[in-house]
Amino acid sequence: MNLFGSFPTTTGDSVSSIYHHHNNPSLAVMTSVSSASASFLVTKHPLQRLHSPSRGLSAAVHLAGLSSFVWSFKLFAPPPTTPRNKEPTSLISKWCSIHENPNYASDSYGWHFMFLTVIGLTLATVTFAAGLLADITLSRRLFLIKNILTVCSAPLEVLISLLYWSLYLIDEALVVPEFARIPLHADVSFHAVPSVVMLVDLLLLSPPWTITVVPALALSNAIAFGYWFWIEKCYEHNQWYPYPIFELLSTPGRIGLFSLSATMMALNTMTLKWLYGRVNGFGTSEAPTSKPGDIMKDELHET
Template sequence: MKPASKRSVAPSRVLSIAIHAIGLLFFALSFSQIPKGTNPLRKGFGGPYKFLTIIALLLSTITFVIGFLADVLNVRPLFVAKSYMSLCATPVELLITTFYWTLYFIDRTKLTPPGHQLPLSHDLGLHAVPTIMLLADLLIVSPPWPINGRAAFVLDLGIAFSYWGWIEYCFSIVGWYPYPGLTLASPLKKFFLCVIWAASLTATTVLLKKLHERIIAITDTTRTVNSSKTK
């Protein structure tokens, strides 16, 4: 799929470096708080990395590390790699943020066992800041994602079923799931949950891509008009 703009790298190298550096600082702070968590479901094999939130934070960090190196080294393959990592991390983080805070204001006990709730600062660091930073990276300094809806669905199916396989492997060792509701779910229900999750990720990807292309088109038009006025 051809991009909607000629933008292939960050329009401002300094701004891109700043976004990636600030994001990495926030992510490092979030990782530093993870050992302080008291949720009993994080114990045993896999630890906190049984939770989708922590895996998404890791993906976000890898995305920003590659982005920062691309900014500093100005190597095109790194920009491409960052774009594909962003494709994986950004929709996941956005859906996590949406679902988490929806449940947070409805019934917090469905997210964390009573008595094990996170401090608000750590909660925001895990369930809001990564999404904000990834969206800033995508919409302000990145080229359009090089993917269409069909390819995105295949990618998202891979993400969803990989996570299912991972937590099933962890379950085979520790005997519990990171999300108690999965204990009573049949394999068929889990299969459909993966498909629904993948479809939601794909819809998010398509919407973000259209929004991004629209922003770039408006920016390009504005620059063209301003350039014409100065001549």
């Protein structure tokens, strides 16, 4: 399944080459394919706003986003409290990095990957790493990998931002465990910045998506219920959920929450696809008038 709009596959040179080799169908097809491949390597999609991969603005965006994601992994999490020390005594010890001064999740089954935020941040990091490598090497293969990952990571990050901040505004205790309270700038880095930079990459540096509703629903349900099974597995070992709201819900309630989340993620996918069209254009709505292989069919009819 092709998730992205096709790049231009014929140019004036390729068309003239096809007719020039009218008496040799095989050579005509080879010439057309060669010309199309060359065009693909040097041009961007007509609807893509800015050039990417490139060592200019595209590389700067991916480097900035990747730096933010990596910084987030070292962002501030309170160290575990002890009976003798209910509160860290100094500012330095109060806000220490997850890696250098771990909290309870660090010693638990699943580590910090129990948190959907960390899973989304990891996927966003891999996506932007592929994008930056594509910019540095000008590799279309890495660019394609980045775009495939974006179809998953961008709607997921938007979902994380929507769910987190809406529940946070209702009651912070629904989504923030006591041992994982962090300052506002760290909160924004985890739960807002990734979705913003993913949107910038999608709207300015990526080709349009062609994913439809059914595949979007299938992908979002796989992620939502895959995560549910994962946290239930972690609960069997740890006897606590990563988000307090899961403790408050019964099993049917959690099924409802994950079903709603899957639907929201699919809706995010289609909304982002629509937004891309509003920003960059929707292309032509006309149906194609020819298909690959039509030239060969014409040759067979004439002979």
